[in-house]
Amino acid sequence: MENNKSENDEMEIDLSLKLDSREEEIEPLNEENQSSELVNAKTQGKDQELSKAETSGSSKTEELSLLQTEMNKMKEENKFLRKAVEQTMKDYYDLQAKFAIIHQNNHDKDHRNFLSLSGNDDTTEGLTRSPKILDIKNRSLSQTSQELDDIMDGDQLGLSLTLVSSNSSITTNKLVESTELEERKEKIKEDNAAITTQIQNKGNLQGGLTSHVTTASPPNRKARVSVRARCESATMNDGCQWRKYGQKIAKGNPCPRAYYRCTVAPGCPVRKQVQRCLEDMSILITTYEGTHNHPLPVGATAMASTTSAAASFMLVDSSINPLLNGNINQAVNFPNYHNNAPNYSHHIPNSSSSSSPYFSNLRNNILNSSDPNILLDLTKNISNDHHHQFPFVSSSSNSSATATANHLSQYSWMPKLPSNNYDGNSNTIVNNLFTGPKLQGDHHHHQNGSSNPILAENMSAIATDPKFRVAVAAAISSLINKDQSHPISTTMPSSLGDHGESNGGSVRHSQ
DNA sequence: CGAATTTGACCCGCGC
DNA sequence: GCGCGGGTCAAATTCG
Numbered sequence: 001m002e003n004n005k006s007e008n009d010e011m012e013i014d015l016s017l018k019l020d021s022r023e024e025e026i027e028p029l030n031e032e033n034q035s036s037e038l039v040n041a042k043t044q045g046k047d048q049e050l051s052k053a054e055t056s057g058s059s060k061t062e063e064l065s066l067l068q069t070e071m072n073k074m075k076e077e078n079k080f081l082r083k084a085v086e087q088t089m090k091d092y093y094d095l096q097a098k099f100a101i102i103h104q105n106n107h108d109k110d111h112r113n114f115l116s117l118s119g120n121d122d123t124t125e126g127l128t129r130s131p132k133i134l135d136i137k138n139r140s141l142s143q144t145s146q147e148l149d150d151i152m153d154g155d156q157l158g159l160s161l162t163l164v165s166s167n168s169s170i171t172t173n174k175l176v177e178s179t180e181l182e183e184r185k186e187k188i189k190e191d192n193a194a195i196t197t198q199i200q201n202k203g204n205l206q207g208g209l210t211s212h213v214t215t216a217s218p219p220n221r222k223a224r225v226s227v228r229a230r231c232e233s234a235t236m237n238d239g240c241q242w243r244k245y246g247q248k249i250a251k252g253n254p255c256p257r258a259y260y261r262c263t264v265a266p267g268c269p270v271r272k273q274v275q276r277c278l279e280d281m282s283i284l285i286t287t288y289e290g291t292h293n294h295p296l297p298v299g300a301t302a303m304a305s306t307t308s309a310a311a312s313f314m315l316v317d318s319s320i321n322p323l324l325n326g327n328i329n330q331a332v333n334f335p336n337y338h339n340n341a342p343n344y345s346h347h348i349p350n351s352s353s354s355s356s357p358y359f360s361n362l363r364n365n366i367l368n369s370s371d372p373n374i375l376l377d378l379t380k381n382i383s384n385d386h387h388h389q390f391p392f393v394s395s396s397s398n399s400s401a402t403a404t405a406n407h408l409s410q411y412s413w414m415p416k417l418p419s420n421n422y423d424g425n426s427n428t429i430v431n432n433l434f435t436g437p438k439l440q441g442d443h444h445h446h447q448n449g450s451s452n453p454i455l456a457e458n459m460s461a462i463a464t465d466p467k468f469r470v471a472v473a474a475a476i477s478s479l480i481n482k483d484q485s486h487p488i489s490t491t492m493p494s495s496l497g498d499h500g501e502s503n504g505g506s507v508r509h510s511q
Numbered sequence: 512c513g514a515a516t517t518t519g520a521c522c523c524g525c526g527c
Numbered sequence: 528g529c530g531c532g533g534g535t536c537a538a539a540t541t542c543g
Contacts (some may be wrong), residue, residue: 244516246535259534271534 224289228277229378231284235274238286239297240264242272253278265294283379 229236235258242260250257255276262270270290277283 243514245537247517248533248535251532257533273534 223374224287225374225376226285226287227376227378228283228285230282232282234258235260236284236286240270240292250275255281262290262292264292264297268293280379 227236235242241263243263244258244260246259247256248259249255253275255278257273257275260272260274262268262272268290270288270292272289273287275285275287277285
């Protein structure tokens with residue numbers, strides 16, 4: 001009993017102290033208890049308080065004190081909550097503003113975004129005529145597939161990602177966000193039914209390159225990534241399992257378009273359409289749509305995640321990454337490969353001076369575009385036509401795969417980087433990768449004396465394999481899109497070998 | 512016999 | 528409102 005009493009006494013003293021300073025910031029209780037003054041006060045006034053409690057109506061004061069304390073706590077809580085609400089509202093209005101901008105720009109229906117993967121070395125014309133080419137140079141591309149790792153380990157592999165958009169006049173969005181703000185925004189976006197995908201590259205993007213895809217589009221407007229690749233089989237092998245659920249003859253192309261859905265996991269929303277190019281039957285145009293809702297096989301990470309990858313690639317927020325404003329090359333070079341990567345900034349015209357609005361416009365162009373289609377071209381222009389330009393597609397065409405195919409068939413439009421901008425070895429490999437057998441001989445002069453002939457030979461052999469091209473492109477995509485909530489499974493075999501289609505597969509499907 | 516593919520029908524959005 | 532075209536469904540068929 002005595003113990004209890006003394007505890008009560010201490011409590012009373014503490015509470016009274018709090019009442020005195022109720023308008024001030026309330027310090028944690030344990031701090032007060034730890035103060036020596038407080039301890040003295042407790043001990044000195046112990047007897048007095050005891051007598052008070054016994055004689056007068058101490059229960060009322062006690063009750064009052066408790067209530068006051070509770071009130072103080074509530075005030076503090078209120079303050080905190082108010083701050084939170086204010087911040088939330090601020091974020092919400094920021095988002096609304098962004099969406100308004102996006103919707104305003106939805107009138108421009110003619111944006112066509114090309115994500116082209118190429119090792120061409122003569123893009124001078126395209127580069128000079130279009131300021132909207134983003135070159136990403138990267139060396140070793142692997143980490144998504146063991147095969148790619150094996151192939152590229154220690155090699156001087158360089159790859160060029162060229163992103164071209166046809167729109168030339170875009171407003172620049174300034175999106176200034178901190179990492180914390182991003183997280184909060186995610187919640188807000190969810191609350192407001194906005195679709196937000198945060199794409200963060202795996203380990204190799206730790207350097208701060210974090211891509212965000214904000215699809216402020218209607219639900220029926222899904223981002224699509226079309227992949228053009230030479231492929232003799234019915235479909236490209238992208239490592240995923242697919243089940244065919246339909247086939248149609250699309251207008252403008254007598255070649256039937258096949259519809260597949262991902263069967264790796266039940267309910268996976270990812271679809272793909274496969275159609276032969278009208279003019280070159282050896283070219284297969286595969287259009288991916290949606291994001292996988294399941295862990296991806298190693299070999300499938302790649303192509304399967306192309307949609308969001310490409311989207312994220314395009315929508316990298318330059319304000320999140322100050323590097324993007326200063327030097328594209330720095331921003332898009334993957335830190336893991338920095339040690340080996342040469343400086344590719346020279347691949348971008350005026351990269352140091354004009355890249356900021358250049359890249360920002362590009363991103364916003366795509367962001368604001370009502371046509372979220374992206375084309376990833378893995379078919380190097382075998383015809384080696386140096387005279388064609390990038391087809392900055394006119395507004396008359398629709399965005400269907402057929403139209404895309406037609407456009408593709410009309411142009412030899414692979415980007416050609418200026419040969420004098422290439423520095424030796426790595427780019428030779430790039431060329432070999434995407435040039436195909438026909439050009440091997442033509443570009444042998446790129447292989448300077450320091451290059452490894454065995455390596456070059458191997459790479460040439462590999463480069464002639466369309467599957468490998470697909471895999472490399474896929475690897476790029478996955479590098480950009482490692483993020484996701486999808487842990488990468490390592491249980492699946494490589495995509496380079498077998499076909500991913502579920503022909504004869506064991507996956508059970510339900511429609 | 513189970514699973515995958517084929518294929519005609521159906522649905523839906525869009526333009527006129 | 529109607530027709531067209533893209534996309535999907537689901538019964539029939541084929542395959543292993």
